[in-house]
Amino acid sequence: MSPLFQQQVPLSLYLLLSAMLFALGIVGFLIKRNLITMFMSIELMLNAVNLSFVTFAHQWHTVFLETHAGPGADAVKGQIFVFFVMMVAAAEAAVGLAIIIAVFRARATLAVDRIDLMKL
Amino acid sequence: MNVSLHLWLIPLLPFAGFLLNGILGRKLPKVLVTTIALLAPLASFAVVLNAAANASGLSLPHVETYGTWINAGLLHVDFTFVLDQLSLVMLLIVTGVGFLIHIYSAGYMAHEEGYWRYFAYLNLFLFFMTVLVLAGNALVMFVGWEGVGLASYLLIGFWFQKTSAADAGKKAFIVNRIGDFGFLIGIFLLLANFGTLSFSDIAARLSANPAWTGGILTAIDLCLLVGAIGKSAQLPLYVWLPDAMEGPTPVSALIHAATMVTAGVYMIARTHFLFDRSPSALTVVAIVGAATALFAATIGLVQTDIKRVLAYSTVSQLGYMFLGCGVAAYSAAIFHLMTHAFFKALLFLAAGSVIHALGGEQDMRKMGGLRKHLPVTFWTMTAAVFAIAGFFPFAGFFSKDAILYAAFAQGGLGIVFWFVGLVTALLTAFYMFRLWYLTFFGESRSPDVHPHESPWSMLAPLVILAVLSVCGGWIGIERFSAFLAPSVGEHPLAGSAQLEIGLSVLAVLVAALGWFIAHRMYHRPKTSDGLAADSPTGYNLLLHKYYVDEIYNLLIVKPILLTSKFLLEWVVDFAILGGLAWLLAGIAQLCGAILQRWQSGNLRSYAAWLALGAAALLLFVLVPWTSVLAGLGIHVGMVGH
Numbered sequence: 042m043s044p045l046f047q048q049q050v051p052l053s054l055y056l057l058l059s060a061m062l063f064a065l066g067i068v069g070f071l072i073k074r075n076l077i078t079m080f081m082s083i084e085l086m087l088n089a090v091n092l093s094f095v096t097f098a099h100q101w102h103t104v105f106l107e108t109h110a111g112p113g114a115d116a117v118k119g120q121i122f123v124f125f126v127m128m129v130a131a132a133e134a135a136v137g138l139a140i141i142i143a144v145f146r147a148r149a150t151l152a153v154d155r156i157d158l159m160k161l
Numbered sequence: 162m163n164v165s166l167h168l169w170l171i172p173l174l175p176f177a178g179f180l181l182n183g184i185l186g187r188k189l190p191k192v193l194v195t196t197i198a199l200l201a202p203l204a205s206f207a208v209v210l211n212a213a214a215n216a217s218g219l220s221l222p223h224v225e226t227y228g229t230w231i232n233a234g235l236l237h238v239d240f241t242f243v244l245d246q247l248s249l250v251m252l253l254i255v256t257g258v259g260f261l262i263h264i265y266s267a268g269y270m271a272h273e274e275g276y277w278r279y280f281a282y283l284n285l286f287l288f289f290m291t292v293l294v295l296a297g298n299a300l301v302m303f304v305g306w307e308g309v310g311l312a313s314y315l316l317i318g319f320w321f322q323k324t325s326a327a328d329a330g331k332k333a334f335i336v337n338r339i340g341d342f343g344f345l346i347g348i349f350l351l352l353a354n355f356g357t358l359s360f361s362d363i364a365a366r367l368s369a370n371p372a373w374t375g376g377i378l379t380a381i382d383l384c385l386l387v388g389a390i391g392k393s394a395q396l397p398l399y400v401w402l403p404d405a406m407e408g409p410t411p412v413s414a415l416i417h418a419a420t421m422v423t424a425g426v427y428m429i430a431r432t433h434f435l436f437d438r439s440p441s442a443l444t445v446v447a448i449v450g451a452a453t454a455l456f457a458a459t460i461g462l463v464q465t466d467i468k469r470v471l472a473y474s475t476v477s478q479l480g481y482m483f484l485g486c487g488v489a490a491y492s493a494a495i496f497h498l499m500t501h502a503f504f505k506a507l508l509f510l511a512a513g514s515v516i517h518a519l520g521g522e523q524d525m526r527k528m529g530g531l532r533k534h535l536p537v538t539f540w541t542m543t544a545a546v547f548a549i550a551g552f553f554p555f556a557g558f559f560s561k562d563a564i565l566y567a568a569f570a571q572g573g574l575g576i577v578f579w580f581v582g583l584v585t586a587l588l589t590a591f592y593m594f595r596l597w598y599l600t601f602f603g604e605s606r607s608p609d610v611h612p613h614e615s616p617w618s619m620l621a622p623l624v625i626l627a628v629l630s631v632c633g634g635w636i637g638i639e640r641f642s643a644f645l646a647p648s649v650g651e652h653p654l655a656g657s658a659q660l661e662i663g664l665s666v667l668a669v670l671v672a673a674l675g676w677f678i679a680h681r682m683y684h685r686p687k688t689s690d691g692l693a694a695d696s697p698t699g700y701n702l703l704l705h706k707y708y709v710d711e712i713y714n715l716l717i718v719k720p721i722l723l724t725s726k727f728l729l730e731w732v733v734d735f736a737i738l739g740g741l742a743w744l745l746a747g748i749a750q751l752c753g754a755i756l757q758r759w760q761s762g763n764l765r766s767y768a769a770w771l772a773l774g775a776a777a778l779l780l781f782v783l784v785p786w787t788s789v790l791a792g793l794g795i796h797v798g799m800v801g802h
Binding site for chain 2: 071
């Protein structure tokens with residue numbers, strides 16, 4: 042084993058970073074009024090989740106290498122899931138931005154508190 | 162002897178006619194409708210004649226049972242038809258007169274829209290009436306009883322487009338309900354006390370207990386009497402019959418004069434063994450009859466509608482029959498029922514001929530001078546008028562005389578009944594001759610109408626009935642009651658031949674007096690009614706029929722209508738239906754008001770709730786609650802852990 046591997050960053054730090062990013066995303070979503078900022082907060086939350094997926098996947102990969110002859114199919118499931126999330130995020134970005142543009146054209150504002158036409 | 166007379170054919174033939182005409186009549190050609198409608202009662206009449214011809218060789222009563230209808234515990238009812246002297250007489254009247262009136266109807270109703278419908282109803286009536294007459298137990302009789310009520314309702318309201326006709330039909334039906342209620346209670350009491358509804362079984366039970374009188378039997382009798390009062394239009398339930406004149410005239414003749422309304426009398430005669438055991442109930446029957454006879458006759462004095470005069474006359478004559486039953490002279494009552502069927506059917510049919518000739522005019526004030534134009538109608542009607550007035554030797558003389566004599570011979574209260582009957586005879590003669598004069602004599606009071614004699618299909622029944630009205634009584638009450646005795650029992654009278662002749666002469670003299678007064682007043686009619694000039698107050702009271710309809714309206718109809726209106730509008734509609742709707746709406750509104758607070762429309766508050774929920778879920782999943790609680794001293798662990 043090379044020293045580089047032995048001095049790897051511990052798992053908990055990755056998860057801590059992921060949790061911090063997710064919390065930032067939630068807080069941003071809750072306190073911002075601008076739709077685009079809220080949208081970006083959602084992306085932040087998605088990426089925080091992605092980070093924890095990748096972390097766990099890497100961890101499992103290591104565990105498998107130590108216990109088995111080679112990496113199993115389970116070892117890459119987390120990685121694959123990240124691609125799914127990115128794909129959904131891309132689709133969401135496409136649709137969400139289109140809606141945002143449509144809302145802006147119609148209401149000339151992006152403040153969520155003022156987009157409440159459906160409320161009685 | 163076990164010869165079957167096929168009594169079931171008697172009702173079922175008209176029923177087949179009803180089905181054929183009722184279902185297919187609209188599409189069938191008129192000739193075929195007429196053929197079916199006339200053949201059915203004719204065939205039925207033929208079966209009755211056949212039964213009559215064979216009756217002497219049989220041991221009457223001849224019972225035919227066609228199977229069990231109800232068999233439930235105590236209650237056992239068969240489909241039983243009984244042919245005895247009483248039902249034979251009644252059947253001959255019903256199918257015979259019924260057939261004549263069918264012929265007449267073919268002419269009278271020829272131009273009607275619902276020709277087939279009319280004949281279907283008429284055949285249906287014959288079906289139910291023959292069931293009623295043939296019934297061997299009270300329940301089968303009740304079926305016929307209700308059925309004739311239905312047919313009567315349908316035929317009174319035949320011209321249902323006319324509000325008055327539809328209302329009259331409803332009135333007849335509803336008033337009859339009151340009577341039917343009494344009849345039904347009577348049937349229940351019979352069942353409770355005898356355990357059977359078969360007339361012959363009840364009679365046998367009674368003759369086995371000769372000491373059993375009064376008490377519950379009086380109660381049963383009075384309940385049956387209520388039924389008879391409703392059907393036979395006696396006080397106080399007579400009000401439907403005059404209104405029933407809204408129906409076609411042949412219907413008035415058949416149902417509301419000759420047959421159906423006599424069902425009450427027939428029922429009392431059929432259950433005479435019950436009435437014989439309760440003198441007090443018999444007295445009530447006689448009082449009802451005598452009161453009705455007099456009451457209706459006084460109203461008949463001043464009516465101007467020719468059919469209404471006849472309607473009140475029918476009520477009055479039915480009163481005579483009740484009086485006859487009430488003094489236990491059942492055969493006299495049935496005798497009068499028979500002769501009355503002849504002459505009253507004739508009176509109605511002749512009146513129908515007059516109405517037909519005048520193009521629908523029923524007001525006698527617009528008639529007059531019709532003797533020259535309608536000779537056949539005039540002469541047949543004359544026979545009927547003399548018969549109902551009780552002149553010798555017309556049919557009415559014999560039967561009315563028999564009832565009056567029986568009442569007088571009873572003595573005591575019977576003398577009062579006799580006197581009431583005699584006064585009624587005077588009134589009867591007066592109003593019948595008033596009708597006669599106003600219709601046929603003097604000058605025509607509608608000069609621009611050109612009356613024409615009716616077709617032969619209408620005149621032939623008139624002639625036959627006229628012959629019967631003249632000769633129908635010649636059989637004499639002695640032979641008639643001897644014939645009926647096995648059915649209704651022997652009731653020897655305490656009179657003498659001299660007394661009977663004396664009373665008869667008196668009755669004829671009284672009738673002649675009535676004729677004389679009518680002649681004085683109406684032979685050369687003045688512009689106003691003779692009675693009106695003499696006694697305006699009494700005249701108005703009579704003209705408005707003692708305001709009985711108004712009183713009933715005020716005391717019974719209005720309160721019921723108001724109560725039901727109140728129940729409908731306030732209790733059912735407002736309180737129950739409205740309340741339910743309000744309750745449901747209120748619940749929905751309340752839920753909405755609560756849930757509305759969540760639907761703030763504030764996107765970030767939604768997100769906050771979402772985050773909080775997720776946090777709560779995480780907390781629930783991640784915290785080892787059992788350990789925490791165990792640390793607090795609470796054990797909620799699962800079994801086995």
